[in-house]
Amino acid sequence: MSKTLTPRQREILKFISQHIDQHGFPPTRAELSKHFGFRSPNAAESHLRALDGKGVIQLERGRSRGISLTPLAGAHLPEPPRMELPLVGRVAAGSPVLAQENVEDALRVDPALFRPRPHYLLRVEGMSMRDAGILDGDLLAVHRTPEARDGQIVVARIEDEVTVKRFRRDGHRVQLLAENPDFAPIEVDLRHQALAIEGLGVGVIRHRLDA
Amino acid sequence: MSKTLTPRQREILKFISQHIDQHGFPPTRAELSKHFGFRSPNAAESHLRALDGKGVIQLERGRSRGISLTPLAGAHLPEPPRMELPLVGRVAAGSPVLAQENVEDALRVDPALFRPRPHYLLRVEGMSMRDAGILDGDLLAVHRTPEARDGQIVVARIEDEVTVKRFRRDGHRVQLLAENPDFAPIEVDLRHQALAIEGLGVGVIRHRLDA
DNA sequence: GCATTCACTGTATATATTTACAGTGAACCT
DNA sequence: AGGTTCACTGTAAATATATACAGTGAATGC
Numbered sequence: 419m420s421k422t423l424t425p426r427q428r429e430i431l432k433f434i435s436q437h438i439d440q441h442g443f444p445p446t447r448a449e450l451s452k453h454f455g456f457r458s459p460n461a462a463e464s465h466l467r468a469l470d471g472k473g474v475i476q477l478e479r480g481r482s483r484g485i486s487l488t489p490l491a492g493a494h495l496p497e498p499p500r501m502e503l504p505l506v507g508r509v510a511a512g513s514p515v516l517a518q519e520n521v522e523d524a525l526r527v528d529p530a531l532f533r534p535r536p537h538y539l540l541r542v543e544g545m546s547m548r549d550a551g552i553l554d555g556d557l558l559a560v561h562r563t564p565e566a567r568d569g570q571i572v573v574a575r576i577e578d579e580v581t582v583k584r585f586r587r588d589g590h591r592v593q594l595l596a597e598n599p600d601f602a603p604i605e606v607d608l609r610h611q612a613l614a615i616e617g618l619g620v621g622v623i624r625h626r627l628d629a
Numbered sequence: 630m631s632k633t634l635t636p637r638q639r640e641i642l643k644f645i646s647q648h649i650d651q652h653g654f655p656p657t658r659a660e661l662s663k664h665f666g667f668r669s670p671n672a673a674e675s676h677l678r679a680l681d682g683k684g685v686i687q688l689e690r691g692r693s694r695g696i697s698l699t700p701l702a703g704a705h706l707p708e709p710p711r712m713e714l715p716l717v718g719r720v721a722a723g724s725p726v727l728a729q730e731n732v733e734d735a736l737r738v739d740p741a742l743f744r745p746r747p748h749y750l751l752r753v754e755g756m757s758m759r760d761a762g763i764l765d766g767d768l769l770a771v772h773r774t775p776e777a778r779d780g781q782i783v784v785a786r787i788e789d790e791v792t793v794k795r796f797r798r799d800g801h802r803v804q805l806l807a808e809n810p811d812f813a814p815i816e817v818d819l820r821h822q823a824l825a826i827e828g829l830g831v832g833v834i835r836h837r838l839d840a
Numbered sequence: 841g842c843a844t845t846c847a848c849t850g851t852a853t854a855t856a857t858t859t860a861c862a863g864t865g866a867a868c869c870t
Numbered sequence: 871a872g873g874t875t876c877a878c879t880g881t882a883a884a885t886a887t888a889t890a891c892a893g894t895g896a897a898t899g900c
C-alpha cells in the first residue's frame with residue numbers, strides 16, 4: 419500500500435529525480451530551497467523527512483546529499499520508459515490480474531517490441547490455443563483494454579475464471595473460440611453471464627523449447 | 630580514442646561507480662580516502678582530477694559529491710550484463726549468420742530469459758515448424774553451438790541454405806524433421822553433403838498476433 | 841643521471857551542508 | 871471553536887566537504 423503523497427511532495431520528489439538525472443547526484447537542502455523559493459532550508463528538510471517517512475526516499479543521516487530514491491518512488495514519478503514487464507502466473511479467483519499476489523516476476527523485455535504496447539505477460543495454461551501457436555507454458559504479452567474486435571485473441575474473465583481465447587461477438591452473444599478442435603467454443607450470453615475482457619494478446623514469448 | 634587509465638585509476642573509478650549503485654550518490658574525497666586507506670584527502674582529490682582530465686568523470690566545482698560518470702566511463706567498467714539481442718533476418722548465402730549484413734536490428738530482450746543463453750534472434754520463414762508452435766515471422770532465440778542432440782530444434786546450414794528443423798542423427802545419417810506433415814524430412818549423409826549446425830533454438834518470440 | 845609521472849602524506853581553511861529549535865498562517869475536519 | 875496537518879519563515883551551530891599548498895619516494899623513460 420503506497421501512502422499517497424501531497425501534490426507538493428510529488429513536486430519535491432520529481433525535482434530530486436530530475437536532479438539525479440541531470441547531475442548524477444541528489445540535491446542539497448539549499449538547492450531544493452533555491453529551486454522552490456524557500457527562504458529556509460528547513461522547508462526542504464521537512465519535506466525530505468516526510469518523503470522518507472512515506473518510504474519513497476531514504477535519507478542517510480550526517481551525509482551531504484544523503485538522499486536515495488527507493489523502488490516505491492517509481493509509482494509517484496512520470497514513469498520512465500519501462501524496460502520490464504510483470505509476469506502473471508495463475509490468477510487467483512476474484513483478484514485483479516495484476517494484483518501483487520498474481521505477479522511472479524518482472525522480465526526484462528522491451529514492451530516496444532509489441533504493438534499495441536503490452537502491460538504484462540500472462541503464463542498460458544493448457545493447449546486450447548495450440549493451433550494459433552500458443553502452447554502450454556507460453557507467455558502471452560497482454561495489452562490491457564476492455565475492448566475487443568472479432569478475431570482477436572483476448573484474455574477474458576468469465577465467472578472469475580481467466581482464459582485465453584479468440585473473440586467473436588454477435589449482438590449480446592459472444593463466442594470464445596479455442597484454436598484446437600479438442601476444445602468446444604465457449605458461448606456467453608451477455609444478458610445472463612458476466613464477461614470481462616481483461617486485455618488483448620499482442621505477442622508470445624516461449625522461454626523453453628522441449629527436446 | 631579513450632585515453633588509458635592507470636590500474637589505480639580504474640580502481641577509483643570502479644569504487645565511484647559502486648558507491649553510486651549502492652547509495653544513489655557519489656562518494657566524497659574523505660570516503661574515497663577511507664576506502665583506499667589514504668591518510669590525506671588530497672590523494673583522492675588528485676585521482677579525481679586525473680579522472681576528470683581523462684574525461685571519464687566530470688567534477689562540479691564547489692559542490693559536495695560533485696562527481697558524475699560520463700559515457701566514456703563505461704569503457705573502463707566491467708560491462709553491465711547485455712540487454713540486447715541482434716535480430717537476424719534472411720541469411721545471405723555463404724555469409725555467417727551474425728554477419729553485419731544479416732543483422733536487421735537489436736531488440737531489448739534479456740538473454741537471461743532463455744536457457745542456455747541465446748546469442749541472437751532469427752526470423753523464421755515458412756510454416757515447416759507449425760506444429761511445434763513456431764510460425765512464419767516468429768523470432769527464434771538461438772544459442773550458438775555446433776553440437777546438437779536428438780530431438781532438439783536446430784538452426785542448420787545445408788549447402789549455404791539456413792533452415793530451422795528438428796534434429797535426428799543415426800551414425801552419418803542426419804534427418805532434419807519439419808513439424809508439419811506437409812513438409813518431407815530432409816535427409817543428409819554426412820559423407821557426401823556438408824551440414825553445419827549453427828545453433829540451438831532455445832525460445833520463441835512472436836511480436837505480432839494476427840487477428 | 842635527470843626529468844617526469846604516479847601515488848601518495850600532512851596541514852590548513854573557507855565554505856557547503858545538515859540539522860536542531862522556535863515559530864506563523866492557511867486549510868481542513870468534526 | 872479547537873485540533874491537526876501542511877507548508878512554510880528565521881536563526882544558529884556543529885560538522886561534513888572541497889580544495890589549496892607544500893612535500894616525499896618509487897618507478898619509468900631517455
